[in-house]
Amino acid sequence: MKEKKQTNNQVLSVLLLLFVLFLGTVETAIHFVIYEHFKKVLRQRKQDLNFVDYIAAAGVAKFTASSLCYPHGMSLIASSTAAN
Numbered sequence: 118m119k120e121k122k123q124t125n126n127q128v129l130s131v132l133l134l135l136f137v138l139f140l141g142t143v144e145t146a147i148h149f150v151i152y153e154h155f156k157k158v159l160r161q162r163k164q165d166l167n168f169v170d171y172i173a174a175a176g177v178a179k180f181t182a183s184s185l186c187y188p189h190g191m192s193l194i195a196s197s198t199a200a201n
Contacts, residue, residue: 140186148182 155174159166 144182144186147185148178151181152178 152174155178156166156171159170159174
């Protein structure tokens with residue numbers, strides 16, 4: 118009985134890890150889409166973009182994507198500690 122419970126816990130840990138990895142991929146996709154949108158908006162406002170414009174667009178995009186996918190980071194920590 119104890120072996121079956123341990124096997125179930127291992128399966129749940131693997132599934133949780135796969136979900137966390139998927140959510141990490143979604144975060145990256147969201148970040149890229151938002152970043153490209155901000156670059157497009159900035160180009161419409163001014164022709165020459167400088168380094169600060171790119172950094173600002175990347176920072177806002179990363180912040181937004183991380184906020185939307187916040188459970189990704191916490192779930193990764195939880196799944197790694199649960200597996201051990």
